Amino acid sequence: DTGVSQDPRHKITKRGQNVTFRCDPISEHNRLYWYRQTLGQGPEFLTYFQNEAQLEKSRLLSDRFSAERPKGSFSTLEIQRTEQGDSAMYLCASSSGPGGLSYEQYFGPGTRLTVT
């Protein structure tokens, strides 16, 4: 396994369009996280899955954002009606562990979204 992968690496879209990003975690990891990172800031937590269950969502995740992990493997993050403020790097991470979140998270390279 070569690590967490994300697709696409870059996405340019016009305001109002919908976009979908994909994350493939490390295969044996049951936990998957989405973050957003803007220039000069640290990653901001968006949501977290354990297997296929979405267990936590940040208040940053507006109604325009939805995430799924249908079979407990890959995950998708969709943004509807994109706005310029959505321009950011979207990071995915995965980890293993039966409980707690002190287990190491492995991050993907990110998807850079630009909304014009």
Next chain:
Amino acid sequence: GDSVTQMEGPVTLSEEAFLTINCTYTATGYPSLFWYVQYPGEGLQLLLKATKADDKGSNKGFEATYRKETTSFHLEKGSVQVSDSAVYFCALNTGNQFYFGTGTSLTVIP
């Protein structure tokens, strides 16, 4: 709410200099604390972690001690190398969410 405050950069040091990057936190409960590093053109990587008070995390010559009394987790290295040039992020976890600092950019010059 829970948060991490990290020393602002950028930081520029000469090779073999001593490094300290300050990190303090605010949290309810008993967080786990982390330092992540992002090398140029690469993704975030865990550098070290500590899960309870007085634990010391260490890796690649870097160390950080979980100080509950001062709510701090400062990153230190005795002798930096050019290859340590990167952005360093302090982070905490108190449940199902992680909170990251804003990052400190370090440049080490020969």
